[in-house]
Amino acid sequence: MFSTAPSTPGTMTTLPATAKPKLVTFPLELNPPRVVVRYGDSVSVNCSTSFTDHEGMGWEATFGGTGFEQEVNVVTWTVDNLIDWTIEPTCYITLIDGEQPSEVLPVILYKTPDSISISVLRHSGPMVEGTEYQLQCDIQNIAPLQNLVVKWYKGNEPLDNVTYSIVSKTPVDVSDTLMISPSRHDDGAQYRCRAQLDLGPEGPQPHPTVTSEPLNITVHYTPEFLPGNDTVEVSAGSDVSLDCSAEGNPPPELRWTNNTAEGNANETTVGRLRTLNISRVTANATYNCTVTNRLGSITKQIHVLVEVPPQQHPTMFSTAPSTPGTMTTLPATAKPKLVTFPLELNPPRVVVRYGDSVSVNCSTSFTDHEGMGWEATFGGTGFEQEVNVVTWTVDNLIDWTIEPTCYITLIDGEQPS
Template identity: 40%
Template sequence: MNQFLFALLSACFILTATEVIIMLSPPKLVVEYGASTSANCSAKVSADVHVVNMAWEAPVGKVVNETGAKDTILTWIVHNLTEWNIKPFCYITTKQNQIKSVLPVTVYKIPDNVSLSSVNHNGPYVEGKEYQLQCNIQNVAPVQNVVVNWYKGQTIVEKSNITGTGESPQNTSATFVFRPSRIDNGAQYMCEAQLELGPYGPKTPPSLASEPLSMNVHYMPEFFNSTETFVQTDKNLTLNCTVRANPLPTYSWSSPTQSEEFKGAVFTVPPNGIGSYNCTAKNQYGSAGKLFIIKKKDSVNTVLWTVIGIFLVLVVCIVAFLIMKYLRSK
């Protein structure tokens, strides 16, 4: 008996639920604060259902009634939406019950300002050390829809989600942890607060970016090639020890022929100079060395090429002689 009553009640519930279907268009609204918006409400009603009333319920806006050949369409219109937490709904009252459908509304606002700063740090950054950048976002809504894009130049290097809830505008922030390298020197970092509002939001997500923050990264000298080899020459030979470093390094040299200390980046070796020349580049963060080796001319190679040259000349002469002899015999 109990099972029979349960089945009967379930059938009645399904019948009632399917007698009236409320349709909202669009099914969700995403509106910028202060902008105008509208939504339509229509219904599919079974022929045997008597509708007493159909209406919108909302604290703001007005309703326009459009009666077509078959359906009634109620349009809710707001010309200046300034309510942050609004839940309008369309309802239909029949003799049996009342059915309503709530229209989800997201009211958004781009930030008043977005700024980028370094946390607990002033001055230049040092290669390899850990730092934090903070993106400060003022007066944005809804905060839970904010995604922070971190840019290096024009490239997004990281994305941060904001933890928070609420419909009305709030201040919020996000941090980015990084270890700068020498290739970051002169780079510009920037953060962008972007509102991800889903498929019913604007095609281009609303956003506001900070002013760029230029990186001044200090780093020690580092040679990519620590040794260079040259062959002795009868002219001056220039050894270039220039290396990138920030701040610029000082240079010192040691050489077999050096009579006094030399401090420049470029060292000139006189003609026929041989031996090892050591250059050291140094700044406050460290030093790096480079070795220049000047070898004596290889006399064996010179003799070898001379012999080969003479041999080739003899071969050419013999071939020419044989050709002339052959021609004369005819």
């Protein structure tokens, strides 16, 4: 019945038949001035005026209209069960001069969704680490669309908020998507989506919200070794246990291999830990732990270094002094004999992890000589003249049987080492 609403609070727009709308100074007040109603609930709004010189007033609406009432200053629009999505109740007043100011009541009718669910598009079963997947949130029968906020969560962590600019007063079905690329740390994570209606200060507080059941994901990933030692030192003839532990999904299989048949070995497994028990170890060895699942395989080496008592130790050098501070000479035509000058190694003995670097100085206090040097399969220096110190250095020691030998050539041709 009424086509316009006041543009300024406290003023009314008049619609006489032969004139343009004009402003009048008396109030036509709605209380409350705006309503937010849940679909199917009741609603009641008063329309009042302080102007007494009028013929009457009333409400016009598809539901709850009052008709024209005389000699009143208040009329009430009431609906017990509001189900009209597009209703626009209008309060009007008829003045003595025939003018008829009016005001339209803004009504927001809302409805929470019938259902909300979350799923993975075009995929079923476990996810694979590093692969992208699309989650979809389906919301059924919700209104109004422009007040909807879709919220995404992983556990309690907010991931995304989505709002809509399209205006739709009637219920609609909504689908929103989220791209994820899970890592191994997301195995067992729960994703949820939430439909929230933000209806402003006149709406219910907190905002009406419906949340999906959680989507639990399983993430498969390649094996990864857990921290552990990769070198073990053991006395000759004793027993040793080597631990290898890894995680992966699906749970990986662990397998031990070694480069020697030395000793007796058996394996035990407790959870993610696989232990190789070796008895009566007598020689250095490298053992390989291989971990495999359907996504990949990894291998790491564990080195066993045997410490032999001094009297049994295979010396690093071809001969060793039997008395501290004396050297063994090796002339071509004579048996070894003791000499009185020192040929000193610093450090005198080394234990090196496979693949690591090593450096040893060899020095002499005897100055009357032709030269000295190191002889070795790796790191040999050659013969160096007019020096009292030579250094054997290897950046990456991988020769299990290396025996570096430091020698000095005397004036008389003898060659202690």
